[in-house]
Amino acid sequence: MSRDDSLRGRLIGAVLGAVALVWIGVSLAGWLRSRHELDELFDAHLAQSAALLVAQISGDGADDDDHDDELDLEHAPVLHRYARSVAFQVWERGRTLRLHSKNAPRTRLSAKETGFSHVRIDGVRWRVFSTWALERRVLVQMAERVGAREAVSAQIARHLLLPLVIGLPLLGAGLLLAIGRALAPLRALADAVAARDPRRLEPVAVDRVPREARPLVDRLNDLFARIAASLERERAFTADAAHELRTPLAAIRAQAQVALASRSDAERAHALDQVISGCDRAARLSEQLLTLARLEAEEFREGLAPCELGSVAREALAELAPAAHSRGLSLELRAEQPVTVQGDAPLLQVLLRNLVDNALRYGAGGGVVQVEVGVGESHAWLRVVDRGPGIPAEERARVLDRFYRGLGNDEGGAGLGLAIAARIAALHGAALELDAGPDGSGLAVTLRWPAPALRSRR
């Protein structure tokens, strides 16, 4: 599994990303807010310092106008690490520099005479508060390096982000562990599926599968069941087919041996005739097996084309007329009105050929084989009726099984005709019903379409 497709990777990525994003957002908002507050605080401090200076000047400078002293802050003790970044100037009338801190330039700090301003002196940015004092006799300018507050602000940002840098990897590790444990049942499931033998697909036990994976497992088990059923059908079909081919092969072999060992010409000729009819039967059997195998592989199809049962029947009957004639039977079609159903015409012909063929083989002596096409209020039907011995009611369900043959199978049928017909009926969503003929004798096989299959009728 590549990292991109890993559920765990995606979960961890998403959670860590979201946490980092929210954290950074919250930190940013907090930082912006704190920077604003910090500005206010520093400004207030600046203004207050200026006010203190003004108070100082007015205390000792009012009566000593000529005092040309210089307050040297260089010698003042450094009370705080930020103290060195503070400077001030006191200007007499705004023109003469009367008092200044050591780190203050000799020129005016700011051109602005009242309020706050930003200046750049020798590449260093200063925040300056200017105010007039003593009735505009003195201009006091109090300055502070902008760098000082930026340093504080950066410190705050660091304090806000440091937990994120440490926390995210920890969170990631925790998630890795938790998700790994949560996904363990999925791995167990994968192992369970991998351990399945394709020839013996047993359902996966659902009791220890997490709820989220249940639909997947249920579908999987459905699929397993369907594949197993289809494999079993295929296996049974192959086995049946092989067994069914064995009997004609055994007959051909035995008859050939009889012919070889025979001392009479008549006996040899009889055996060779039997060899030929055995080959015919094996050929017919394999043909029908192929038809049935093809039909087994097909699914019920939705998009069937409309086809008219009368013309399907006419074509099939035309094909079978010679066979009927040689057996001394006659075929009769009763189609009073066109009946159109949704169907596959070639398949319906195969069905009809098999039904009529059966009627000819097993309905012998009945004189006539009837094919009826009709439509009623709720269904359309196609029916093949013979006047032969019929099939006892208790045997009717079994004759639809492939390879089932009734007694007296002199006709060499493979026992597949009705199985093929039933399969084609199922592919059409139609029902195949076996009954006694209309007068209680013979066999009537009816293919019945439910009403929705009907298209047009007159």
Next chain:
Amino acid sequence: MRVLVVEDDRLLGDALRIGLSQAGFTADWVRDGDAGLEALAGDPFAAVVLDLGLPKLSGLELLKRLRAAGNAVPVLILTARDAVPDRIAGLDAGADDYLVKPVDLRELAARLRALVRRSAGRAAPLLCVGPLEIDPSAHSVRFRGRPVDLPVREFALLHELARSAGRVLAKDQLAERVYGWGEQVESNAIEVHVHHLRRKLAPEVIATVRGVGYLLPKDLR
């Protein structure tokens, strides 16, 4: 030796009947389980070739009923079902042998001969009564060291008498064992065959028990 073939397939049944006749058996053929059971109840068969997938009464069911009724006739199952469980079920139901189709007719005949031989409690393939040696597989007879050429019916009659050496067999019993159904049997056919056998072998080989039947003496010299 008369054998019964129970096989529903027309072509195979026909081939088995004729093929076994060629191999020297008298073969009769029925096509469903009920008819098979009925035939076995009525006629003395030396062995049965039984298909399993039969109409009316399955071969296995026929076999079980046959054994339940105390009939010990040797039964060879000849079927398309080759799975081991099928073979086991067949043999456990009372079959003596199990062959899967298709089969070589010569092998089938040989197995039937072996079954009949063993059912008579003999291990040797040759049936010997004193100076009389009968080889059922080769259809040959030697008497006092001299080969004797016999037609099919005479061989069959001698074989039946030798199989029951020391016991008297009625003419009807002999006819049942030598002739199949639907075969023309002249009223004096058995007498004629006995007459020929006495002439070709020796008069003392077949003794007449007046009003009862014929007998091949166990202490033949």
